[in-house]
Amino acid sequence: MADITPPEPLTLAYLGPTGTFTEQALFTQPDLMALDLRRTPSMPDVFRQVVTGESDLGFAAIENSIEGSVNVTQDTLAFEVDLLIQREVVISIQLNLMVAPGTSLGDVERVCSYPHAIAQCRSWLAENLPDAEVQATNSTADAARRLFETPDGHTAAIAPGRAAEAYSLDVLAEDIEDHPENQTRFVLVAVDGIPAPTGHDKTSLVVFQRADRPGSLLGILQEFAARSINLTRLESRPTKQGLGDYCFLMDLEGHLADELVADCLRNLHMKHGNVKFLGSYPAAGVNGDNVRTEVSEASLSADEWLADLRGRILR
Numbered sequence: 001m002a003d004i005t006p007p008e009p010l011t012l013a014y015l016g017p018t019g020t021f022t023e024q025a026l027f028t029q030p031d032l033m034a035l036d037l038r039r040t041p042s043m044p045d046v047f048r049q050v051v052t053g054e055s056d057l058g059f060a061a062i063e064n065s066i067e068g069s070v071n072v073t074q075d076t077l078a079f080e081v082d083l084l085i086q087r088e089v090v091i092s093i094q095l096n097l098m099v100a101p102g103t104s105l106g107d108v109e110r111v112c113s114y115p116h117a118i119a120q121c122r123s124w125l126a127e128n129l130p131d132a133e134v135q136a137t138n139s140t141a142d143a144a145r146r147l148f149e150t151p152d153g154h155t156a157a158i159a160p161g162r163a164a165e166a167y168s169l170d171v172l173a174e175d176i177e178d179h180p181e182n183q184t185r186f187v188l189v190a191v192d193g194i195p196a197p198t199g200h201d202k203t204s205l206v207v208f209q210r211a212d213r214p215g216s217l218l219g220i221l222q223e224f225a226a227r228s229i230n231l232t233r234l235e236s237r238p239t240k241q242g243l244g245d246y247c248f249l250m251d252l253e254g255h256l257a258d259e260l261v262a263d264c265l266r267n268l269h270m271k272h273g274n275v276k277f278l279g280s281y282p283a284a285g286v287n288g289d290n291v292r293t294e295v296s297e298a299s300l301s302a303d304e305w306l307a308d309l310r311g312r313i314l315r
Contacts, residue, residue, distance in 0.1 A: 011036040013046045013055035019141035019163030025091045025186045026059055042138050043072050051081050063185040067116050069235060077278055078206045085204055085279030086195055087188040095121055095158050095177045098169040100151030105172055108132055112143040113158035121158055124176040144169060195281050197255035204278035207268055208247045220272050227260045256280040
């Protein structure tokens, strides 16, 4: 009798413990929730598991609208591993100050959280806990977990509401982030595979200059401008090869399958330096599905129009 046992689900590594924003973002994706999810103690471990084959996929934060790039993710993808982005997920960030039951704001002597989260609450902390010691943890949820395990009555954690529920903590203050329009972007990565174009896509690159010379960045940017390709992000990062040696991290609208994007990448590689391709993948956004549908319909209409014209060619 043939084996009808379904194949094992793919494994996905993400930053733990229970209650991280990474987990919250992951849970907005029903297909990813159905996978074999594996929490890791740190973000570098997410990528290590994918590279070594312990996990098929990895999911990690890459950019925050307030603090900018998550450097550990960006640098790992740019310099240390060869992984391809499969998808991006964007969620709103709401931060809360939480404590062990029975602890009041006046009892708090130290605040623990992930450095990006602490930075996003500078004003609130300065106004309400100006003398509190600040301690960094591996994640926002890790701060909540430690507080749950060691409730000393003088420590608070900055974490998502989900963490308070998971670790039975009291929320002293909600939405303490300095900027309410706070969002974090996450990426799904794999060893190989480029998702098919959808009509609403993004491509990520790292461009390494051949030489540090006047006008080198302008020359790179002109390749995009000449083709009317919109850059949604441009950031310089040290290559770790020496002082003054920088590369450029770029996100652009479009897919590798698009002729203009492919031609742009070809010229960048040929004329301006080494290009590391990080992936072409569906762009996030509340109107993403509508945009993809409109593009598909427009493409079909254009194909029919072109076929009609070509049908008039005399033979």
